[in-house]
Amino acid sequence: MRIVVLVKAVPIVGNERLGDDRRVDRANGLEANGNDEYTLEAALKLTEAHGGEVTLVTMGPAPAAEALRKGLAMGAARAVHVSDPALAGSDARTTATVLAAAIRRLEYDLVFAGADTSDGLGGVVAPWLAALLGLPYLSYGSRIEPGPDGTTIQVRRLGARGYDLLEAPMPALVMGTQVLGEPRYPSLRGIMQARTKEIATWSLADLGIAPDTVGAGVAGSRVTSTALPPPRAGATVVREAPDAAVAQLVDFLAARRLI
């Protein structure tokens, strides 16, 4: 089972900021998006159980390679880093187009992506990519297993009231959630081995994409203004004994018409 796992290197949660160009500052420390590590873990478990290899793919600036290095240490076989100065400021449309071009150059049975990224919260790149690649799209996975005859993939799709069991022939694109299970920590041996694993760096020229068709210049939207959210007044701290504290709390909720 050959699995391509998409990884997005996002700003470290809590440290995110916009640069002077009003685009997300990616020079301030990056880490793999939370949900991407869960899908990588699921991919590693599947290849351990059924054979095959995991290839990581990311699109991002030079520091994004750190997220790939960690994924290699966790057990991925190789990694592809799509990086090009012209890609700065790309929107979801460019991201899906460029990732599709990269994935078309790989051999795979499955492509995995994590649910919503913490910096963009878009959640549209994975279905967009599936449409471009013509792949069946199975989303919000909480469990991923090969189908009974080995030619299909079965995914439990989380819903508000349970799950739907989805099935589609491979190759397919699966978007996964945290419920897939806790990602492993890289072992010391894994970290050592990762140093010798290949990270191929592909430019737009390698993918046959013209630089003027991507990046901020063709983005479908632009940030026109930014503001800080209205500040909170600071907490009222109640330290009374339980009965008195509850009476204060009820008065507070009633005054705000919340009860």
Added chain:
Amino acid sequence: MPGAIWAIAELDEEGQPTRLAQELATLARGLAADAGADAVGVVLGAGASTVQAAGTALAAYLPVVLTVDIPGAAEHAVAAAAAPALAALVRERRPAVVLVGSSPDGKDLAGALAGLLDRAVLVNGAAVRWTDGAPSVEMSTFGGRLVTQSMPTVDEILILVRPGSITAEAAAKPGTVTAVMPAATDTLPLVRVVERVQAEAAAASIDDARIIVAGGRGVGGPDGFGVIRDLADALGGAVGATRAVVDAGWIAYSQQIGQTGKIVKPALYMAVGISGAIQHKVGMQTSGTIVAINRDPDAPIVEFADLVVIGDLFEIVPRLTAALRARQA
């Protein structure tokens, strides 16, 4: 006349437009009035009578509703089943703005639709206003630490809109419902639903709850959530949780709030036994009123709550539940 403003309606299990769909319809009507454009609702679903009934319900909010019967939609994942027909309808009628709900189904549909149409998408909209001849989309980014306004650079745009962008309000008079059959030229590989499995006791959804009572490690274990559930019941709210307690198996992932869970914005957020780590904070800090109940006066949540009760949650929460019940009686 400028291109129309469309609202794509998501249907609930009974086949009725969801609250998010009603909000989108209300939003589309307001934007269209400001733009001097037509407001149109679109209902996609399985079965002519289902979409007709849903279309009639949606027409309470919009002057024109189009319904599309998608054969097989009930047995297949939504994006691939509905996107080709919707893409054909958009190509035929060229709306300027297509509003889609930022729910799991909405995001899947919008991504597939954008892929077929090669149309740009503005995601994560918290509010949309008509400004200088185009929609301006407000987003809460970086876990609520920054509010941005974005505008499209193209004439035709998809916008994903979060729950709670506007209060749903019916129009003065109901609109018309028309069944249409767009000739899809694209195909996407269908994904079959083998079975739909309901959780034994499904909890109230946190997505658009007005009140959320959330528990963290401080509740001590799965049994500790009993007092959280009781309080949520007394408040008519939903139960939320931190990642730590979901990972521990005390409560289902559907209730998780934060970085790898859901982002919520209730009128009242009660954080019980929750320290307020950044991974949780990013999912709830734009809530209207934040109340914390915690033993630790130095917990990070004190920094961004409106009211903090310092003490043992097992002494405070049951008394609060009883006091609320007594008020209601």
